[in-house]
Amino acid sequence: MNKSVKITLLASAVSFGLLFASCNNSNGNQHHTSDATEHQHADTEGVYACPMHPEVTGKKGDTCPKCKMDLELVQKDNSRNIDVKLAFTPQTIEAGKPTEFSVAITENGKNVALDVVHEKKIHMLVVNEELTWFDHIHPIEQANGTNTVTETFPYSGKYIIYTDFKASNSSATVNKQEIEVAGNVAAKPDNTKNKWVSKVDGYTVTLVNGNDFKTNRPQYMGISIEKNGKFVTGNDIQQHLGAVAHVVVIGKENKDFLHIHPTSNEKYPIHGETRFEKTGVYRMWVQFQLDGKIHTADFTVDVTEGTEVIESQPHDHSGHQH
Numbered sequence: 037m038n039k040s041v042k043i044t045l046l047a048s049a050v051s052f053g054l055l056f057a058s059c060n061n062s063n064g065n066q067h068h069t070s071d072a073t074e075h076q077h078a079d080t081e082g083v084y085a086c087p088m089h090p091e092v093t094g095k096k097g098d099t100c101p102k103c104k105m106d107l108e109l110v111q112k113d114n115s116r117n118i119d120v121k122l123a124f125t126p127q128t129i130e131a132g133k134p135t136e137f138s139v140a141i142t143e144n145g146k147n148v149a150l151d152v153v154h155e156k157k158i159h160m161l162v163v164n165e166e167l168t169w170f171d172h173i174h175p176i177e178q179a180n181g182t183n184t185v186t187e188t189f190p191y192s193g194k195y196i197i198y199t200d201f202k203a204s205n206s207s208a209t210v211n212k213q214e215i216e217v218a219g220n221v222a223a224k225p226d227n228t229k230n231k232w233v234s235k236v237d238g239y240t241v242t243l244v245n246g247n248d249f250k251t252n253r254p255q256y257m258g259i260s261i262e263k264n265g266k267f268v269t270g271n272d273i274q275q276h277l278g279a280v281a282h283v284v285v286i287g288k289e290n291k292d293f294l295h296i297h298p299t300s301n302e303k304y305p306i307h308g309e310t311r312f313e314k315t316g317v318y319r320m321w322v323q324f325q326l327d328g329k330i331h332t333a334d335f336t337v338d339v340t341e342g343t344e345v346i347e348s349q350p351h352d353h354s355g356h357q358h
Contacts, residue, residue, distance in 0.1 A: 084109055108207065118143050120199055120211040131192045131219030139175050139183040141201060147181035149204040154278040154297065158183055158201045161284050161295060165194040166223045167319040170334070172282065192219035196286075198293050210293060226288075226336070229317060234333035239263045241322065241333035244304070250342025251312045257283075257298070259306035259322060259333075268326065270300025276325040281306045288317045312339045 084107035086092040086100035098107045123138040139158060141148045150157040156174045163170050169190055175183030189195060199211040232246030244258045259281075261268035273280050279297040283306075286293055298308030306324060320335040 118148060118203060118209070120213070122197065122199075122213055122215075124215070129189065129215060129217045131189050131217050131221040134186050134188050137175060137185050137187060139185075139199065140181070141183075141199075141203070143203075151202045151204050153202050153208070154282075156277065158199060159295065160185065161198040161200065161293070162187065163196050163286060163319075164189075164191055164223050165196065166225050167286060167288055168223050168226045170284065170319075170321045170332070172284070172321075172323060189217045191221050191223035192217050193223060196291055198295070200295050210295070212291070212293065226319070228336050229338055231334070231336040234322075234335060236333050237329070237331050239268075239326075239331060239333075241331075243320070243335045243337070246335060246337050249312065249318075249337045249339045251315055251339060252342045252344045254309050254311055256309045257307070258304040259298075261305055261324070261326075268305045270302075270305045272326060273300060273305050274325040274328070276323060276330060281322055281324040283308065283323075284321045285310075286319050287314065288319060290314070290316075292318075315339050315341050 084094050084096055084098060086105055086107055092100045092107070094107050096107070096109070099105065100107060119140075119142045121140045121142070123140075125136045125138075126133075129135045137160070139160070141150065141158075153159075157177065158175050160173045160175065161170070162173065171187065173185050173187060175185040177183050193216070195215050195217055197213050197215065199213070200208065201211075202208045230246065232243045234241045240262045242260045242262075244260055245256070249255055270280070276282065280300050281298055283296045283298055284294065285296070292314065294310070296308060296310060298306050301307045306322065312318075317336060317338050320337060322333045322335070324331055324333075
């Protein structure tokens with residue numbers, strides 16, 4: 037490969053300030069994900085902490101008294117380094133022309149074993165700096181241990197690549213890198229502060245509570261899908277990469293990142309709960325599958341300051357259940 041970018045990840049969690057906890061699924065299991073530039077777990081013994089309230093610690097099996105989430109293992113040994121190296125062919129990445137990515141994830145010069153998470157070992161979320169273009173791609177593992185995938189960037193300028201993976205015997209990791217794409221095709225800026233309705237492939241997708249996103253509290257999100265006067269239900273949604281849907285949220289100012297996997301409930305085909313620690317404008321992409329096709333809806337929300345709340349918001353007894 038002709039061009040490479042190497043980022044060394046240290047085993048101390050650096051939070052983007054945005055955390056997610058999905059709601060209970062139908063069998064009562066709960067999935068939690070914390071967002072960090074690097075968040076590694078070395079082994080199965082050690083200190084456990086709440087991913088939403090890291091000041092709360094305990095032992096395996098304990099739950100957080102503030103948000104009731106299961107405590108997660110915290111890395112004891114800060115000496116572990118994992119390198120994420122990206123290389124590109126051709127050397128100059130040009131808008132409108134295919135570019136091959138090579139992704140190598142190593143530790144001490146050796147390839148790191150990766151777990152399959154949501155049917156893939158690596159999820160790459162790619163956006164332009166303006167957050168007007170988004171793609172979710174998956175490199176394919178090669179015989180030499182690297183992973184490759186081809187992408188075509190529509191615009192020139194800066195792009196951000198979030199590489200989401202889980203090294204074996206470790207927790208999930210998100211690596212963030214920036215690249216430059218040459219050319220004269222400038223992206224149009226996104227001047228929309230609030231966008232809660234998205235039209236895609238004949239569907240009207242609505243973030244029903246888009247006007248009520250606040251910090252300092254568990255934040256639920258309900259998404260409805262309608263086509264030709266008929267609303268989609270949770271039974272209509274087809275699993276996509278092992279989930280009801282994939283939701284990516286990125287802050288416009290600091291490019292804070294969140295990759296979440298919601299569930300369905302009786303009221304909404306796509307439903308989840310998250311928590312914002314920072315105010316500001318966020319872009320959101322929701323990918324779901326209907327009739328064998330993947331659809332991508334996008335939203336823009338303005339997160340405002342909220343009052344500290346440690347319990348979930350009151351349930352909507354008309355059908356909103358966790």
